Amino acid sequence: MQKLDGEVFSKNTESVFAASTNFIFNPSSYSSNKSRLRKPPRLNFSSMYKKTNSGNINKSHQNPVSMACRASRDSNETSPARKDDSSVHGLSETIVGVLGGGQLGRMLCQAASQLAIKVMVLDPLENCPASALSYHHMVGSFDDSATVQEFAQRCGVLTVEIEHVDVATMEKLEQQGVDCQPKASTIRIIQDKYLQKVHFSRHGIPLPEFMEVNDLESARRAGKQFGYPLMVKSKRLAYDGRGNAVAKSEEELSSAITALGGFDRGLYVEKWAPFVKELAVIVVRGRDKSILCYPVVETIHKENICHIVKAPAAVPWKISELATDVAHKAVSSLEGAGIFAVELFWTNNGQILLNEVAPRPHNSGHHTIESCYTSQFEQHMRAVVGLPLGDPSMKTPAAIMYNLLGEAEGERGFYLAHQLIGKALSIPGATVHWYDKPEMRQQRKMGHITIVGSSMGLVESHLNSLLKEDSSDCQSKTVLPRIGIIMGSDSDLPVMKDAAKILTMFSVPHEVRIVSAHRTPDLMFSYASSAHERGIEIIIAGAGGAAHLPGKL
Numbered sequence: 001m002q003k004l005d006g007e008v009f010s011k012n013t014e015s016v017f018a019a020s021t022n023f024i025f026n027p028s029s030y031s032s033n034k035s036r037l038r039k040p041p042r043l044n045f046s047s048m049y050k051k052t053n054s055g056n057i058n059k060s061h062q063n064p065v066s067m068a069c070r071a072s073r074d075s076n077e078t079s080p081a082r083k084d085d086s087s088v089h090g091l092s093e094t095i096v097g098v099l100g101g102g103q104l105g106r107m108l109c110q111a112a113s114q115l116a117i118k119v120m121v122l123d124p125l126e127n128c129p130a131s132a133l134s135y136h137h138m139v140g141s142f143d144d145s146a147t148v149q150e151f152a153q154r155c156g157v158l159t160v161e162i163e164h165v166d167v168a169t170m171e172k173l174e175q176q177g178v179d180c181q182p183k184a185s186t187i188r189i190i191q192d193k194y195l196q197k198v199h200f201s202r203h204g205i206p207l208p209e210f211m212e213v214n215d216l217e218s219a220r221r222a223g224k225q226f227g228y229p230l231m232v233k234s235k236r237l238a239y240d241g242r243g244n245a246v247a248k249s250e251e252e253l254s255s256a257i258t259a260l261g262g263f264d265r266g267l268y269v270e271k272w273a274p275f276v277k278e279l280a281v282i283v284v285r286g287r288d289k290s291i292l293c294y295p296v297v298e299t300i301h302k303e304n305i306c307h308i309v310k311a312p313a314a315v316p317w318k319i320s321e322l323a324t325d326v327a328h329k330a331v332s333s334l335e336g337a338g339i340f341a342v343e344l345f346w347t348n349n350g351q352i353l354l355n356e357v358a359p360r361p362h363n364s365g366h367h368t369i370e371s372c373y374t375s376q377f378e379q380h381m382r383a384v385v386g387l388p389l390g391d392p393s394m395k396t397p398a399a400i401m402y403n404l405l406g407e408a409e410g411e412r413g414f415y416l417a418h419q420l421i422g423k424a425l426s427i428p429g430a431t432v433h434w435y436d437k438p439e440m441r442q443q444r445k446m447g448h449i450t451i452v453g454s455s456m457g458l459v460e461s462h463l464n465s466l467l468k469e470d471s472s473d474c475q476s477k478t479v480l481p482r483i484g485i486i487m488g489s490d491s492d493l494p495v496m497k498d499a500a501k502i503l504t505m506f507s508v509p510h511e512v513r514i515v516s517a518h519r520t521p522d523l524m525f526s527y528a529s530s531a532h533e534r535g536i537e538i539i540i541a542g543a544g545g546a547a548h549l550p551g552k553l
């Protein structure tokens with residue numbers, strides 16, 4: 001974990017600390033460079049806050065943190081004063097502290113700003129993605145006890161955007177009355193993937209079979225029991241494709257184990273799940289324990305990294321219902337409020353198996369920003385501060401999220417990503433999110449593009465044209481027919497050709513099809529459903545053909 005060095009507080013700041021009677025913050029430990037304030041925070045100066053045992057914030061107490069913030073700001077004349085410093089009339093007066101300031105933290109800040117909720121982030125990287133959008137960024141490690149404790153003093157509620165945080169400190173803070181959402185017990189279970197599996201199997205959640213392995217002998221035994229390919233996984237610190245290795249045969253076992261850093265890292269194995277599709281369900285739980293589930297999505301991975309998400313997933317209704325049930329049950333077994341992401345396998349024998357759970361907003365829920373009434377990020381904010389939960393349903397029929405993963409290191413990678421973004425800006429229904437990470441690395445999540453539209457066929461065709469090598473002018477290439485002219489036989493042609501002529505005259509994109517409706521009435525029906533898939537909203541049919549169309553069209 002990178003830690004940045006340097007003293008930030010001026011002498012002036014330190015003297016204010018020294019003057020503070022209920023001083024809980026030690027400037028000498030501060031200058032041990034565990035953390036530092038990066039920019040002057042903009043706290044409410046006339047209403048000083050103090051955290052109570054319950055983790056709430058009371059006004060009118062002089063709090064050393066507030067004093068520190070004031071001193072810090074006073075020492076920086078260039079910082080503009082907030083006009084609203086004299087009072088707080090936000091939807092929530094709770095300052096939300098987020099451990100981690102990556103892209104998820106950044107999108108949490110974006111959602112929070114809409115509700116005027118103040119978010120502080122703790123991240124070691126001075127120019128982390130959330131830094132510029134946060135109310136305050138404390139530069140320091142979320143894996144360091146003293147830093148996390150110091151950060152928690154400044155917040156009304158503590159949450160996470162990455163689970164690899166110092167959970168022992170979170171537990172200690174909870175005992176002291178700090179409000180952590182979700183609860184530290186949840187983070188402890190989730191951050192160890194093996195412990196997570198043990199927890200969910202004890203709660204009767206369907207999972208692929210799994211087994212802890214401590215040496216090559218036990219790994220071989222597991223291979224004999226579960227067969228190959230066999231998934232070998234790190235228990236801890238596994239994310240974005242890191243921490244998983246596949247052994248296709250017993251011979252490949254030791255190289256898979258070496259690739260994961262050996263048994264000292266803590267490994268376990270999982271029986272290969274023969275999945276038809278990988279699915280995910282974003283679930284939110286409020287402080288009142290009420291639970292809402294977002295529509296099931298399909299996730300498509302490339303080298304174990306989430307690459308594309310399709311919402312809603314094209315799965316039978318029964319499967320979608322089962323996936324939602326499993327996700328609901330899994331989240332019910334964990335403690336605390338906030339967003340949870342439940343990753344699942346839909347297997348070839350019709351089962352839904354839990355893959356893993358994240359106790360925070362997740363890549364499989366990024367589409368919700370554009371496609372749902374309440375995004376996962378806003379929902380997380382609402383949940384942790386105790387506002388009513390929002391409607392998780394989709395407000396657009398279809399959405400695709402495409403991750404912008406680093407394609408090359410350094411400048412070349414930035415160039416390639418920006419080329420694609422340039423094209424995406426002219427794709428109808430597309431929204432670009434660029435995380436502003438200072439460093440480009442191969443396969444790193446640098447941004448994402450969400451495309452929404454009236455059907456999955458339409459958004460897929462927009463994505464295809466975006467990704468087509470030569471599609472420099474995407475807009476002109478993605479003009480799709482909006483109207484279908486369909487005939488049950490060519491006897492309708494004399495009449496229908498006039499319809500086509502009029503549409504051409506007014507430059508309305510359309511397509512003309514003749515199907516043998518007399519002999520095969522089903523063809524009319526399958527045309528209609530494929531047309532609907534491709535985003536065609538109106539079908540003009542001759543009298544004979546129309547008789548075979550499904551009622552709702």
Ligand SMILES: Nc1c(C(=O)O)ncn1[C@@H]1O[C@H](COP(=O)(O)O)[C@@H](O)[C@H]1O
Pocket residue numbers: 100101102103104105161162163238239240358444445
């Ligand atoms: N992608 C994930 C996961 C995960 O996949 O488990 N957990 C957190 N994150 C997000 O990625 C950022 C780090 O990204 P980098 O490794 O590219 O710096 C975190 O701060 C969080 O927003």
